[in-house]
Amino acid sequence: MNIGIDMMGGDYAPLEAVRGLRLYLDEPNVNDPATLFCIGQQEHVVPLLEQHGLHAHPQIKVIPAPEVIGYNEHPTKALKEKQQSSIAIGFYLLATGKVDAFLSAGNTGAMLVGAMYSIKAIEGVQRPTIATFLPKLNGGTGLLLDVGLNADCKPEHLNQFALLGSLYASNILGIPDPRVALLNVGEEESKGNLLAQATYPLLKENKQLHFTGNVEGRDVFQDKADVIVCDGFTGNIVLKMAESFYDIAAERKLAQDEYLQRFHYENYGGTPVLGVSKPVIIGHGISNAKAFKNMIHLGEKMVSSAFCDAIRSSFTQSSTGQ
């Protein structure tokens, strides 16, 4: 298996990316490790690989990419003009089958544009989406989506996010028959804004889902659902509030609490772009070594479980009226 890694993306790149490779390759349980295609500026990446004893490692392959897309660059423009950038080359390798998955903690917009235009959405998926993990008070982990890719949504989009989230929860997180809920302002079916009111019956009638009804803001960290669906505006605000929990905990010197620790989102790794035809993972800008290692594992899991095929198959089912 070949995993493409943008060595230049992230606030602490390429150092944390290199340290992430080291963590991944040092794991005793990696029997059949992936080959890691390290895409980036050779003059920065190679010395770090050498320092970490990785330059001659059989699983490491350096792919030179002389250009870098910065955080504040316009995604479409940058991808077009910087074809020798690590993100553009990563998508080229993915599109041509040289790598099986591509991950980056770089410019999120450029990663999304690349995912949409170089490898494209799976047929039937109207809007690819991104999810975040929700640490549950009972120790479990839930999913929330969309968290920012689609600020304005139609009911059918939310219905599709529900299916994408449900497949992610079952195939990647190993949650059997995931419970799906709609984020809303009350529990009753009639509650909500026009979007939520129109989405509820779609979810209720969707036979591919185990829909359990509405959940409220107070339920986000409770074990009421495995997958919570909402528009990307609301989801982004919920995600960033959740991220701020950890900062509040740190400020109040409560960050040693085992549960609040789980709000330390930089440990999680990245989120897949759900609904595109090949595995693409976007990491947080502040990704650390552990996050990079986790992203490699996520990529492996998406490839080995043929996750994109599972989505393809479910969306073929739904478009044929099931």
Next chain:
Amino acid sequence: MNIGIDMMGGDYAPLEAVRGLRLYLDEPNVNDPATLFCIGQQEHVVPLLEQHGLHAHPQIKVIPAPEVIGYNEHPTKALKEKQQSSIAIGFYLLATGKVDAFLSAGNTGAMLVGAMYSIKAIEGVQRPTIATFLPKLNGGTGLLLDVGLNADCKPEHLNQFALLGSLYASNILGIPDPRVALLNVGEEESKGNLLAQATYPLLKENKQLHFTGNVEGRDVFQDKADVIVCDGFTGNIVLKMAESFYDIAAERKLAQDEYLQRFHYENYGGTPVLGVSKPVIIGHGISNAKAFKNMIHLGEKMVSSAFCDAIRSSFTQSSTGQ
């Protein structure tokens, strides 16, 4: 000054309401206390007043209301059919000038319907709104609105919420020249869903506001703005997530933390219905004695500062093109 209190509203009514009156009247700094019109079922209220030594208190006046509107009753229907309920009688007293403010921790819907139809919105106010307090990490307190009254909003509604929130912050909370921000998914002007994108220029051009731009979910508890504006769907979810902080803190045995204490929303009292022609305050269902006391103080402050007149005057200004 006369304050009408629904003694039957709230999960712990009428006991916590009575204990709230006791707290209010026991305060050493109340030189010229309001007369408290205690509206409710005599057979329940009077014995409790007697137990708390309040039955013959010169500031206490019992107003019999044989009926009660329950939590799950349909607001419009209940108000129409139960004209002898504490909420219906409270609004009658308010509308006829027998009391200067009316407060209840009862059926929120019935309180809102009563506010809209018995005393009505101030001329020019398209949508009355409700706000919540946001405890800031630096010790300050901000406002967020709308938090649930208006699930679907137009840009002009958010522009009006901004003015109502700004007037509340300056007149009642004593924050001079309050900074107003728009809740959004990014800091740049162009960010957001269609609503946020269309609202930004209205706020920017509104000369009655000190608009400081967008804030994100991570900024909600930071000192970036005094008043944060959003639609009622988003605001309700943010509010309920914030409320769940306290439960999380309690579950994790961190509730003794001074900052997390401030998420104990039942202490806050109620929220005024902003934009209606007389002072109406809605309390949380779980309001305790301290919350009732705080609601009485809020009612006093709204009356003594002629808050509704300040709104009236500002909305006259805005409708004449200033």
